[in-house]
Amino acid sequence: MSPFSKALSFMTTAQIRIFGKPILFFMLSLPALWLAVQWALYFSGEPNGLGINPQEVSNRFSGRWTLRMLILALAVSPFAALINKPWPLMFRRMVGLFAFFYVTVHLGSYLGLDLALDFSALWRDIVERVYILFGVGAFLCLLPLAVTSTKGWIKRLGATGWKALHRLVYVAGLLAALHFLFLVKGNQLEPKIYAAIIAALLLWRLYRRLSQKR
C-alpha cells in the first residue's frame, strides 16, 4: 500500500466522491472568486489587489491559474497510476472543466478588459504575435473538450472516438506552455518551470504507451 492510499484508506470511494467533489470545486473556484471581487472593487472605485496595471495583473493571474488547472488535469492519470487506485479519475472531468473555465476567464480578461472588445486589435495580435496565436490555439483545443464533457457526448462519439478527441488536451498543454514561454522577455525561469512540468506529464504518457506496446 502506498502512503497516499493508506492516508485515504479510512474512506470508501463513495465517501471520497460525496465529500471530495464539493471541497475540490470550492477550492478550485477560489482564484476566480478573488479576481471577480478585485474587479468589482476596481469598478466601484475601492482599493483593490489589482495593483498599478490592473489588466496586466488580471491577465497574468488568470493565465497562471489556467496553466495550473491544465497541469492538475494532466496529473490526474499519472497520480492514479502512482497510487494504483482509480478514485482520482472521478475528479478528472471537474478539473478539466476548471481548466476550460480559467482559460475563458483569461480570454475574457484580455479581450474584454485589456483590449476593451477591440476585435481588430485581437486580429492584429493573432497575426503579429505568435504567443497570442498559441494561446488562441490552446483555447480552441479546449473548447470542444468542454462541450463534449457530458455522458451523452461520450455515447454519441463512442468511447474510442471520445478518447481520441480528448487527446487534444495534450496539444492544449503544449500550446499553453509555448504561449507563456514566448510571452516573457529575456531569459526568465518561471515559464520554463511550467513548460518542464507539462513536458514531464506528456512524456510520462509517451513512456507508458511505448512500454505497453512491448
Place this chain on the structure above:
Amino acid sequence: PYAQAPLNKALSTEESLTDYKALTSYNNFYEFGTDKSDPKRYASAMKTEPWSVKVSGAVEKAGTYSFDDLITPSDLESRIYRLRCVEGWSMVVPWIGIPLHKIIRRLQPTSKARYVQFETLADRKMMRGLRFPVLDWPYKEGLRMDEALHPLTLLATGLYDAPLPNQNGAPLRLVIPWKYGFKSIKSIVAIRFTEKQPITSWNQSAPSEYGFYANVNPKVRHPRWSQATERRIGDFRRRDSLMFNGYAEEVAGLYSGMDLRTYF
C-alpha cells in the same frame, strides 16, 4: 536643491502626472527581479552613497568621478516627460536632472567618439536578481553621440522634488523620452565613449525584437506587445501610441534619411 530645481517648460508636457506611488512601485529593474513589484521590495539593499562613475574611452577627461563631481546642484532642472515602455504601458514623470550634453561637454570626448555606452551597477550582494541570467549582466545601453547630446536627453537624479528612489535607478540614470523605456538605463556606474556602435543588453538578448535605436514607433511591430497602442497607467482604455512618443518635432531630424524599419 531638488525642490528649487526650475521647471523647463519648453521641454515639458502639460499632461497630468502619474502618481508618485505608481512611479515608485511599478518598475522594470531586472537586477532586483523580473516582477514589477520586485524593485520596490528589494532595491533598498543597494547602497548609493558613496557612488562613483568610471569614464573611459575616447575622451580627454577619463577617470573615476564621484556623484558630486558629476552633478552640480545648481544645474538641476525639472522636466515632465512621457515615458513609454516597450511592454505597452506609459507614464508621465516629473524628472529632475541635468541635460546630458552639459556633462558630456565637460568630459571632452575626442573626435573619435561617435557613440557613448552606459553600464548599470552589477553587485551580486546588493542585487538579488543577478543570481539568474535574465540578461548578460551588467546591463548596458548606448546612444549615438548626436542622440546623447540632444537637449531632451537627461541625466536624472530625482523625481517629484526628491532624489531618485533606488527602484527608479538611484542615484543617477538616463532619460531618453522618445525611446522605449529600456534605453533609459538606471544606476549608472560607467560611461564609455566609443568609435563603434556599442553592445546594448536587450539588443544582444533578442536582436530581432530590440533594435539599437529603439525609438518609439507604432509602425514597427513587435512579437510580444502592440506598439500601435499603449495604456497610460491610471487609464482603463488604451490610447494610440505616437511616433517618437510624441517628440517627433524635436528628434525626427536625427534620423532623416534612415529607414526606421531597418534601424528600429
